[in-house]
Amino acid sequence: MDDYRIDIPDRFYSDAEGKPFEYCQMCGKFLLSEGTSYVVEKAIKNYKGYDFGSTIFEFAVCLDCHTQVQKGMSEESLANLHRYYQQIMAEKSHQPIVIDIRNFNLDEWLSKCFFKGDEIGEMNEYQIVAQFNGNKMLMNMPPMIIGEKAMEEMAELLSDKTIDEMNGFREKFLGPSPEIEELIHGKKLILI
Numbered sequence: 001m002d003d004y005r006i007d008i009p010d011r012f013y014s015d016a017e018g019k020p021f022e023y024c025q026m027c028g029k030f031l032l033s034e035g036t037s038y039v040v041e042k043a044i045k046n047y048k049g050y051d052f053g054s055t056i057f058e059f060a061v062c063l064d065c066h067t068q069v070q071k072g073m074s075e076e077s078l079a080n081l082h083r084y085y086q087q088i089m090a091e092k093s094h095q096p097i098v099i100d101i102r103n104f105n106l107d108e109w110l111s112k113c114f115f116k117g118d119e120i121g122e123m124n125e126y127q128i129v130a131q132f133n134g135n136k137m138l139m140n141m142p143p144m145i146i147g148e149k150a151m152e153e154m155a156e157l158l159s160d161k162t163i164d165e166m167n168g169f170r171e172k173f174l175g176p177s178p179e180i181e182e183l184i185h186g187k188k189l190i191l192i
């Protein structure tokens, strides 16, 4: 599976730094050495009809910390999210996801919600998520867009306990901002 790795695309750079994330937001571990697995997640506010958006929040967390965060989710929430994912994958199964790494067009792949297929140009906000190892992005778990419809559907599957945990995570590690407050109160917090 080692071949399914590509250089980190700009879209997954830290907007604040203008370069790849270097440290885990939670434990401070250096991320760019080979063998270090981590996840990058960003939430982007879109301006309908325009070709740009602004990043509301962004973070990188190492796999260990990511696992810790997931442990904070209730079993019910995790099971619900898992079922949601399985259901979408079952619906998609008549057209299997094939990524030809040599001709892969990341911008095209990341122009639609992974779950619902709607275009990001038509959304108010969306999240992008991908997995990395050192200075490479992993393609065997392809990067994905979570569009606002999918975010809403997933948020409904989460227990209050899980939402509290996620809010706690955001407040602790991302700091409050008016935009994040808006997301929190909208309960649209998805951590894949």
Ligand SMILES: [Zn+2]
Pocket: 024, 025, 026, 027, 028, 029, 061, 062, 063, 064, 065, 066
């Ligand atoms: Zn960490």
